[in-house]
Amino acid sequence: MHDDAWSPPPVLLTVDLVILTLREGRLHLLLVERGKAPFRGMPALPGGFLNHDGEEILDAAHRELSEETALTSGWVHLEQLAVYGESGRDPRGRVISVAHLAIAPGLPDPVAGTDATDAAWVPAEDVLSGELELAFDHHRIATDGIERARDKIEFSSLATAFCGEEFTIAELQQVYEAVWGTELDIRNFYRKVQATKGFIVPVGTNRRTTGGRPARLYRAGPKTVLFPPLIRPAPSATQGNTRGKEE
Amino acid sequence: MHDDAWSPPPVLLTVDLVILTLREGRLHLLLVERGKAPFRGMPALPGGFLNHDGEEILDAAHRELSEETALTSGWVHLEQLAVYGESGRDPRGRVISVAHLAIAPGLPDPVAGTDATDAAWVPAEDVLSGELELAFDHHRIATDGIERARDKIEFSSLATAFCGEEFTIAELQQVYEAVWGTELDIRNFYRKVQATKGFIVPVGTNRRTTGGRPARLYRAGPKTVLFPPLIRPAPSATQGNTRGKEE
DNA sequence: GGAATAGTGTCTTTAAGACACTATCAA
C-alpha cells in the first residue's frame, strides 16, 4: 500500500481546557485572550502545546490548569473530553487538540498565563448563545464540554466538584440549577440526594449563620455513580414529553 | 517560559478501532494479528497511522474499517472513543492513538488487511477476562470501548446498529442481552421498546418463517435518545442494590 | 414576634419488576 520510504506524517499536539465553575449562582467558563497569532486578541480556551516529547497529556492539562488558575490541583476534577483534529482547524499546520473538562469550586480571579494577555470568567450562556466568538474551533469544544457536564451530573457525583470540601444541600441544588439552567423543586431534591446513600455524607457541623436557620454541612461521599440518577427535566418551553432528540 | 528557539514536540497519530458485532448471539470484537514489529504475531486492534498529513481522523478510521472488514460504511456506526497517549505505550516513539468505537450488524468473515497477517472475530468475553493478551495498551482500549457500548445502549438507539436494516424485537433483545451479558424479561422488553415511540418503527411485513409464528419486522426509528432509558440490570451475582461504584 | 433561611410529608402518577398464558404458523 505504501512504498518503503513512506513514514507517518507527524502532527502537533495541544491540550485545551474547558474549565467550569459557579460564580454568583451561574455557570462560568474560563477564557483567555490570545496574546499571539493566530487569532491574536480573540478569546480562547486556555491551553497549549506539549512541553517536551515525554510529557504526558494529562500532566500537560494539569500544568495548563495551574498556569491559568493558580490552583492547587487537589480539589479540581479533570477528565479527557475529546480530540479535535480537523485539518483546517489551526492555520499553523496539523494541530490536534486533546480537549479536557475541568470542574472546580468557586475560584479566585484568574491570573494571566503564559500565552494569555488576559484571563477571565465568562458566563457559559454568553458562549452557548454564540454572542461571544472564540478562536479556532473552541466554540464547539466549549459547547461539548458544557454538554458533557450537563449529562454527567445526572449519573455521577460530579456536581460536588463544583462545591468546596463542605457544602449545604441548597448549594448543591444551585449547582444543578446553574448547570442545567432549570429550577428544581427543593423538597424533591432533598428527598433524592438523601435517598442516594453514599452520594453526600453529613459532616455533623452547621454552616455559618447568615441570618436564618443554620444549614447542615455535607461532603462528597464515596459513591460516584448515582442510581437512580437525578434526571434532568425536559426544557419546559416545548410541550409534553420532549425527551428524545429527532435525528 | 520557553526560549525563542523552542518548538512543540511532534508526535505520530494512529487510529485504532474497537469493532463490535454480534455472532451467534454473542458479542464479538475484531482483532488482527500484527504482521510487523512491535508486538509481531500478537493480537491487536485494527488500526494504523494517518496516511498523509491532510487526512482527517474520522476518514482514517473509516479507511481502516473498510480495509479490515470490506464493509460498505453505510450501515456502520462509528464514533470517537478516547485518546491514548501515554509516553511509554508504543516502543516506536511518541505515538498517540485516537481510538474509535465501531458497531456493525453481523459481518462477513474479515479479510486480511495491510498491516495484518490475519483478522478474526473474537468473543468479547475472551478479551474482558484477560485470557487473550493484546498488543500495546489495546486491552485497555478494547475494555473501554465495550464499556462505552454497554453504557450507550441504555440511553440511545445504538443497539439497532448491531442489527441489519430490518430486525425483529427478539433480535433486538438479543443485542441487549449479548452486550450486557444478562437475560431480560421478554414481556417487559416488548413493553419498553414499544412504549418508546420513535425508537423502532414497524415495517409492515413479517420475517421469514423458521417454523413458528412469523415475527413482525421493524427498523430503527428517528429517535436516537431513549427516554425513559432501558436500564441495565445490576449484576445478579452480588446482593441487593449493587448499582453505584465505590471510589 | 418577625424576618430569614432550612428542612420535611403526602398524594398522585409513571414506569419498572415479576410473572404465565394466548396466537400464529409449518409439518
Add this chain to the structure above:
DNA sequence: TTGATAGTGTCTTAAAGACACTATTCC
C-alpha cells in the same frame, strides 16, 4: 395436533412530580 416461535396483560413496587407547611436561628 403438535412443535416451534411470537406476542401480550396484570399486579406489585419503586421512584418521580406536584404541592405547602414546620423548624431554627438572629434581630
